[in-house]
Amino acid sequence: MEKERIAKVLAGIVGAEAVVVDAGELRVYETDGLTVFKAMPDIVVLPQSTEQVAGVVKVCHREKIPFVARGAGTGLSGGALAVEGGVLIGLNRMNRxxxxxxxxxxxxxxxxxxxxxxxxxxxxxxxxxxxxxxxxxxxxxxxxxxxxxxxxxxxxxxxxxxxxxxxxxxxxxxxxxxxxxxxxxxxxxxxxxxxxxxxxxxxxxxxxxxxxxxKPEAVKTLMGVFNTIEDASNSVSGIVGRGIIPVAIEMMDNNAIQAVEKGVAAGYPLDAVAVLLVEVDGPKDEVEALVEPIKEVLKENQVREIRVAKDDNERLLLWKGRKAAFAAMGQISPEYYVQDSVIPRTKLPSIMRLIGDLSQKYGLRVANVFHAGDGNLHPLILYSSANEGELHKAEAMGAEIIKACVDMGGSLTGEHGIGLEKRDFMPLMFTGDDLAAMRKAKKAFDPDGLMNPGKIFPTAKAGVEVGAAGQRQILDKVLGPA
Amino acid sequence: MLSDETLVHRLGGLVGGEHVVAGSEASRYAVDGRAPRAVAFPGSAEEVSAVMAFASAEWLKVVPRGSGTKMALGGIPARVDLVLALSRLGGIVDYEPADMTAAFRAGTRLQEAQEILGRNGQFIALDPPDADAATIGGILATNSSGPRRLRYGASRDLVIATRLVHADGKVTKAGAKVVKNVTGYDLNKLYIGSLGTLAIIVEATFRLYPVPAVEKTYLAPFASLDGLKRLVASILDSPLVPFAAELMNVEASRRVAAAAGLPWPEGSYGLALAVGSVRREAVDAQLETVRRMSREAGGADGHMLEGGPHDAFWRATRDFALGDGLQAVLKASVLLTKVAEAVRVGEEVAGQHGLRLGVISEAGSGIVRYYLTGDAASPERFQQAVVESVSRLRAFAQEAEGNLVILKASPEVKSRVDVWGPVGKALPLMQRSKAEFDPQGILNPGRFVGGI
Incomplete structure (x- = not known):
């Protein structure tokens, strides 16, 4: 695109101060929360109203310039990654x-x-x-x-x-x-x-x-400490099997506990193999009535220790560790690569065993922090890019985990999205006809294919370099050639 | 064009001759008076696929059908060549109780599914009208829901995966059999409520819920709507978590109470609040609060329902009907603050037209159902009254940021007033979606919004 002319047109819509073209300033927008992928937009615009967004999009449409919308840039699948030679529309100023x-x-x-x-x-x-x-x-x-x-x-x-x-x-x-x-x-x-x-x-x-x-009248949070992942996993099924639907059931393994305790000292026992956080909410009488049956289930599954938060402060402390888990990884590893696949809840023990085996095979530590209640895993594969080839290994290991989850009847991603990162995994889950149906929906909304191109759908040919590690080649190795 | 004889022969080759109906027998499957040339009853997704590939090659207009409980919904079809009945396509596909997910073929009656799941104390948290006869495919295609959506949501919130047969016969899936999934577009949403105009749902996987160990309902009579309106607002603004909250007009509450064998004071509106839990004391505590609030708002002494009377009451509410005579059923969606007003306006309009009217509203969801009935001796007067009532109530619903849809009316009424009402600026997007998924326009043409 003729960058200068377009920038001027866009400035006419959003004002010159809301158009970024300077290479140094653009660098802020080079990546989202998944920093292994990088792409520089030609122009960033920061509209402040629906009319301005519509005006900017009309220009892109008329000039056939691809464009990407971006919120806070915290996404973990490269979904908001800019298109080289395109316009990035930052929406942070529309924040009311x-x-x-x-x-x-x-x-x-x-x-x-x-x-x-x-x-x-x-x-x-x-x-x-x-x-x-x-x-x-x-x-x-x-x-x-x-x-x-x-x-x-x-x-x-x-x-x-x-x-x-x-x-x-x-x-x-x-x-x-x-x-x-x-x-x-x-x-x-x-x-x-x-x-x-x-x-x-x-x-x-x-x-x-x-x-x-x-807001519910009452909230109660329990923590169970376990000596095996199996017992913690079985507790999850046991609670749900009693007809209880907790607000949240979260699990952390020992590596995660180590990191969290170094980071924020939430009070999790350092020698625990797994901790389970269970939260229930609702009317006071109901919440009170749920605590005992949950404790019973935990005891049936050899829980080592149960803590019930007595007040909001204790509750927040229990949660502090979980909420800070990703950030705390820096305590035990320079970098991590996180996966987000989902499995049917009953497959938790087998996938955890498999992740353990893969950790051995690749020689990389894994910290597991995940939404056990809905089978949404977050294995954090720990690596250091200072060590030659470790990122490649981490990505390959992630690919094997994803494949195993799909083989168990699960899904590639529970909440992080496909984005750029997992687009070439799509054929693991969907046939060509399944994907064709998705493309029909895309075409109804975006017949010209201008919006956020290159995301979600698999790349046609093998050998395409994606991201820092050349994901396609890794995939070919792990999953067989596309 | 194929002769009727060839059509029947070819269909027989695809699904078996004994599973094809034609001629006068097919006219029993007429949609809004338009009889199909044939009815096919495929026994598998593969047969549905074969029938659609054939229909596509021959440009046959196809109307999918479950058990037929909701065939009155939708505009008068442009043309009906073939009714594709999914009643043989029933049964469970897979079910893992510990995962709390289960997949059923589209022709499974919801009631059948609930019986299977109930053995493990689980259920699909849907309670649409005609739940005994309605099929899963039909419920999803029409986005049919009932009182429980207040707690559990509607089909869009409960379905995690579907299997589809497309207009050209291709078979695809959407979603995954896990309760949390963002892999690719969530096409389930597009198919649910599309009235079979984009593709035919042949299988659906649900996230399940545990059947609450205890369920009870407090049903209170009220002399006026004003007290009720205030009560509903304060309950919704409280920490109480009812799974259903129904506000009924005088006619509806009288009939529903009678069906459940309950005495009911003459001329009273009704409010039913239902609570469920794993623990009895939790239910009792909440409903005692409801009883107290109800008295303070001017309600008379009500009924605390459990067990048989509870089930009878909710069945009568879901499957409400005004008995003999000409019938029309309308469904409005309005803001929560406009529900009581929607009931009042309905009564006013019915009064002006001399119609008998039952109104049952889901006060916590903003869904209002109007059941109109009139004298069978003067059908034209009834039709005119319904047409005028639709316009008036639709205007009210639109003012309340919602819409009004005709769930059931005679073709004479439907030919004079839009069944759905205006869609607004999103219509071209919907038309483009239809054109992408069904470029030949063979799936249910003319029955959906904006003539889709």
Missing amino acids: ILEVDYENQRAVVEPGMVNVWLTNALAPRGYYYSPDPASQTACSIGGNVAENSGGPRTPKYGVTTNHVLGLEVVLPNGEVVRLGGRTLDPLGYDLTGVFVGSEGTFGIATKVFVRIMR
């Missing part, structure tokens, strides 16, 4: 809460608003917004919509798609449409539903209509 309607249990927010701001704003009236990804103090609601983000609370309350009822969307041709809204069962196809989780390839959400919920 537009409306809160307690009586109808709805709020309307802009896409750049940080996830936790909404809950903070609602707290005085005793309300909250449920989806709480680990990055919630930084990630944006628009990014959550793109990725259909989850978090620990999903076993009981679901993920982003269960809480987003409507969107205002700028389509890739610059047209503005409203999908859904504040009431349920909007007419026609559930386009809001299919837009959520489309990883920024369908359009740009400029308003998000969300469900807000009344």
Whole structure:
């Protein structure tokens, strides 16, 4: 593209100070939360209104320039990675809460608003917004919509798609449409539903209509300490088998505990093989009534120690370790590579054994921190790029884990998205016809294929270099040639 | 064009001659009075695929069908060549109780599925109308839901994977059989509620819930809507977690109470609050609070329901019908704060037109169902009254940021008023979706929004 001319046109829409072309300033936008992938946009624009977004998109559409939307850039699959030679539309300046309607249990927010701001704003009236990804103090609601983000609370309350009822969307041709809204069962196809989780390839959400919920009367958090992963895993099935749906069931293994204790001293026993965090909420009488049966299940599964948080401070301390787990990895390893695949809950013990075996095979440590309640793994493969070839090894090991999960009837990703990172894994789960159906949806929204190209769908030919480690070649090695 | 004889012969070759119906027998499967040339009953997804490949090659217009409980929904079809009945395509595909997921073929009746799952104390948390007869495929295609959605959500929240047969016969899957998954686009959302206009759902996997050990309902009579409106607002703004909250007008509460064998004070509106839990004391504590709040809001002494009467009450609510006479059923979606008003406006409109009206609303979800009935002796007057009521109630629902859909009405009514109402600026996007998935326009043409 003729960068200077386009930059000038865009400046006419958003103002010169909201257009970034300087190479040094652009570097900030070179990567998202998955830093092994890098790509430099030609131009970054920072619009402040739906009209400005629509104006920018219209220019891109007219000039056939590919473009990518970006929220806070915390994504872990390279989903918001810029397209070289394209425009990156940063939405951080559209960060307001537009409306809160307690009586109808709805709020309307802009896409750049940080996830936790909404809950903070609602707290005085005793309300909250449920989806709480680990990055919630930084990630944006628009990014959550793109990725259909989850978090620990999903076993009981679901993920982003269960809480987003409507969107205002700028389509890739610059047209503005409203999908859904504040009431349920909007007419026609559930386009809001299919837009959520489309990883920024369908359009740009400029308003998000969300469900807000009344805070539960009581919350109780228990921690169980175990000598085997098996016992911890069986406890998960046991609790659910008693008809209890906890808000969250989280598990951490010993490597994760070591890192967390060095990092934030949450009080987890250093010699534990696994700790399980179980949280229940609801009316006071119900929550009280749930503690005993949960304890019973833990005891049936040889729990070594049970701690029940007595107050909010103790509760937050138990959670502090879990929430800080990713960040704490720096305590035990210079770098980590995290996977996000999902397995049916009953397969937890077998996948954990397999991850242990792979760790031996590749000579890389793994810390496991995951959403045990819904089988969503987060194996953090520890490596150092200072050691020649370790990143390659980490990626290859990650690929083997993903493949094993799919073979067990699971899924490539539970909440991080496919993005650029896992696009070549898609054929593990989906046939050509399955993918063709997805392309039809893409075509209905973006017939010119301008929005966030190169994401989600597998690359056609083998041997294409992706990212730092040349993922395609690794895949060929681990999974067999495409 | 194929002769009827060839059509039947060719279909017989695909699904077996004994599974094809034609002629006068096929007219029993008429949609809005339009009889199909043939009805095919495939016994497997592969046979559904073969029938669609054939239909596509011959440009046959196909209407998918489950058990037929919701065939009244939708616009009058542009043309019906073939009804594709999925009633033989039933049964469980896989079920792992400890994972709390289960997959069923589309023709499985929901009731059958619940019986299987119930043996492990689990269920699909859907309670749509006609739950005994309705099939899973039909429930998903029509996005049918019931009172429990307040706690559990609707189909879009409960389905984790589907298997589809497309217009050209291709078979695909969407989603995965795990409860959390963001791999690729969530096409389940697109198929659910699409009334079979994009593809035919042949199998669906659900995330399951445990059947609560104890479920009880408090049903309170109210002399006026005003007290009820305040009560609903304060319950929704409280830490109580009912799984259903139904507000009913005088006619509906009288009938439902009678069906459950409960005495009911003349001229009373009703509010039913249902709570479930693994622990009895948790249910009792919540419903005692409800009873107290209800009294404070001016409610008369109500009924605490459990067991038989509880089930009878909810069955009568879900499958509500006004008995003999001409019928029409409408469903509005409105803001929560507009539910009581929607009930009142409904009564006003029915009064003006001399219609008998039952209204049952899901007060915590903003869903309002109007059941209209009129004198069978004067069908034209009834049709006119329904058409006018639809316009008036639709205007109200739109004002309340929602919509109003005709769930059931005669073709005479449907030919005079849009079954769905206006879709707005998203319609071209929906039309493009339809064109991508069904470029020949052979799946259920004319029955969906905007003439899709």
